[in-house]
């Protein structure tokens with residue numbers, strides 16, 4: 591085992607868009623696990639849009655990081671050493687660890703990953719937090735029914751791609767917004783969406799929806815916000831349900847844009863708009879993961895992962911989320927499994 595560990599710190603708070611200078615890679619000795627702790631070697635690291643909120647001092651839906659703090663992420667890794675925990679060397683675990691080659695964690699803060707359920711990376715994607723976000727946001731908040739039209743933004747991403755397929759399993763007509771023709775082809779040809787809209791090719795989102803959702807929108811899963819959401823609001827039907835999952839188009843905004851607001855449409859339609867956090871459903875995570883696992887095994891739900899190689903490239907993988915460089919779940923592969 592090497593003696594040196596690499597890890598990323600928050601170098602400074604970004605003004606608007608983060609860049610490489612937001613991150614600092616430092617070296618230290620590989621940490622030793624204290625009593626009740628394990629040492630984990632990182633195999634896969636998840637980069638997620640919510641981390642942008644943690645880089646600001648103000649409130650977001652996750653607590654802020656301090657400048658100089660190690661960055662943290664969902665990690666899948668291999669136990670290297672256990673100091674009085676139930677884990678053994680070679681076990682594959684997942685938890686909230688550091689952007690690092692190695693990190694220590696309390697055994698009680700880690701969960702086992704069962705490699706028989708699928709590739710271990712899926713514990714950070716379709717069978718992990720993003721999959722569960724799609725599951726609860728769709729089934730509990732957006733609640734598409736057979737015959738409904740369901741619209742999802744960020745449709746080719748980790749959450750959106752799964753949300754659209756769950757809506758499809760409910761019998762809805764599914765329309766997804768995504769940022770390239772390649773992504774639209776992925777939605778329509780691989781995931782079975784009824785229509786994809788490349789929002790980079792048109793400014794008239796309303797006209798695109800007139801064509802893709804001619805009967806209006808009954809259920810909307812929003813990952814993006816901004817003008818696309820304004821256009822979807824203008825198409826809501828009576829008793830529509832809107833799940834606000836994310837607003838990535840605004841995460842780097844230095845000022846919150848105003849204008850056009852479509853809230854009047856909510857009066858006419860008696861539609862409900864509801865924000866949610868996946869963590870609110872924690873007592874039911876196991877049930878969701880089991881169901882998602884069954885769907886994946888039966889090929890009812892398909893998933894894609896975009897894997898960036900090397901811890902040193904983790905900042906680029908994170909920054910790429912805001913440029914739409916990923917299809918499906920964006921991961922960083924930091925190490926290979928040895929056991």
Ligand SMILES: NC(=O)c1ccc[n+]([C@@H]2O[C@H](COP(=O)([O-])OP(=O)(O)OC[C@H]3O[C@@H](n4cnc5c(N)ncnc54)[C@H](OP(=O)(O)O)[C@@H]3O)[C@@H](O)[C@H]2O)c1
Pocket residue numbers: 638639640719720723744745746747748749750767768769770773813814834835836837838839840866867868869911912913914915916917918919920
């Ligand atoms: N509420 C919760 O508990 C919860 C949990 C997890 C995630 N989330 C939220 O869910 C959303 C999706 O997360 P994810 O992990 O699945 O990420 P993701 O969709 O895999 O990646 C982000 C995607 O957002 C799109 N995007 C970036 N900037 C955009 C812009 N200005 N306008 C429109 N689209 C843009 C890009 O795709 P295009 O090429 O299509 O632009 C990019 O691939 C995020 O907003 C995240 O904050 C919420």
